[in-house]
Amino acid sequence: MFESLQERLSGILDALTRRGALSDADVQAALREVRRALLEADVALEVVRGFTDKVRERAVGAEVVKSVTPGQMVVKIVHDVLVETLGSDAEAIDLNAPPPVAIMMVGLQGSGKTTTTAKIAKRLAERSKRKVLMASLDTRRPAAQEQLRVLGEQISVDTLPIVAGQTPVQIAHRAMQAARLGGYDVVMLDTAGRQFVDEALMAEMAEIEAAARPHEVLLVADALTGQDAVNLARAFDERLSLTGIVLTRLDGDGRGGAALSMRAVTGKPIKLVGTGEKLDQLEEFHPGRIAGRILGMGDIVSLVEKAAESIDAEKARAIAERMRKGAFDLDDLAEQLRQMQRIGGMQGVLGMIPGIGKMKRQLDAANLDDRVLKRQAAIISSMTREERRRPEIIKASRKKRIAAGSGTRVEDVNRLLKMHRQMADVMKAMGKGKGGLGRLFGI
């Protein structure tokens, strides 16, 4: 799912991030392409419109965080709007009602309703330790009730005994009664589907809803159906009090439009997604993760977030200025280390920049990991003010004191002092136009 959309979007946005400055026209052109990509992915037209309008508004008013490029900023905005379109973070199935809590499953035939019923039952029984009863209300398809019974055996969840000749509403009543008498926490009601939405189906669903008074009414929809899924959701939502959506076949190679549109069109949360035929292939729906997957640029997004949160651009500039003048002392180094740590350490920062794998490996080899950063910060904080300003006065006895104070060894103190000297030298050289980041890390 989402592969072709991902390819398109990352292509468009990649081109944006590579530019230094962005004009209004650049953003407009990119948005036109984003719009086309979304439509091709089968996202509902009204959703696409709302999406691009929102991005445009925010891009125009956005203040670009100092340490990122305008293109990266646009990626972040597109990402945020995508997350909003997909809905808020995973909403769990709500069992907060007097038991037995009824969960009614509705949807078209073949959408994966029965499978999903068993998947949810399994999850509630195993993870939430609930006593679950499943009942098939599908009297139309002769094998449906039997199918659920077999699934129940597989996952060790009870099913309501089959009684021939009962109507769906009668079965619903019997299921609720059996659950009350049997001390069940949850009753899963698997209803019949049809090939298409029709009045007979809707009337039956409404009757069952009235009889069982379910706490959750979950629409099971096949993610491969694209635009149709949206119409389906609308139709069910008009007649029933839908509480959420379960999207199945997210493992398929659909274009993903349904996933993007359903929430926006119905306002109902996508609570779970099916990712395969096996009964444990059910996952929570995390808009952030899905958006990350669709954009393929989660790294830039977190880079912008972290930069916005934590880098104090003014401070960084002041340090850079001092470096250029060759006045880079250990207080400055400590500040740098703090900033690095705040944005997730060296590993964090480098891991976020695409294509930096090679450099990262070299740094790993140089052992510049987060533990080292912390140790270095500890060493500096064990120094006196005078020592931090004038590291050259730190001789053997002071080193011993500093090492003891920071719980490190004299050689660690030596290493830090050496690193500081090298950095100060490189910074000075950079200020004069020589060297670069590579030299800074000795690569």
Ligand code: GDP
């Ligand atoms: P129902 O008619 O809505 O009850 O649909 P079923 O539960 O009988 O499912 C129809 C088919 O879809 C079965 O072969 C399931 O194994 C399959 N299926 C259900 N959910 C998923 C899913 O998330 N991914 C995949 N790949 N197949 C699924």
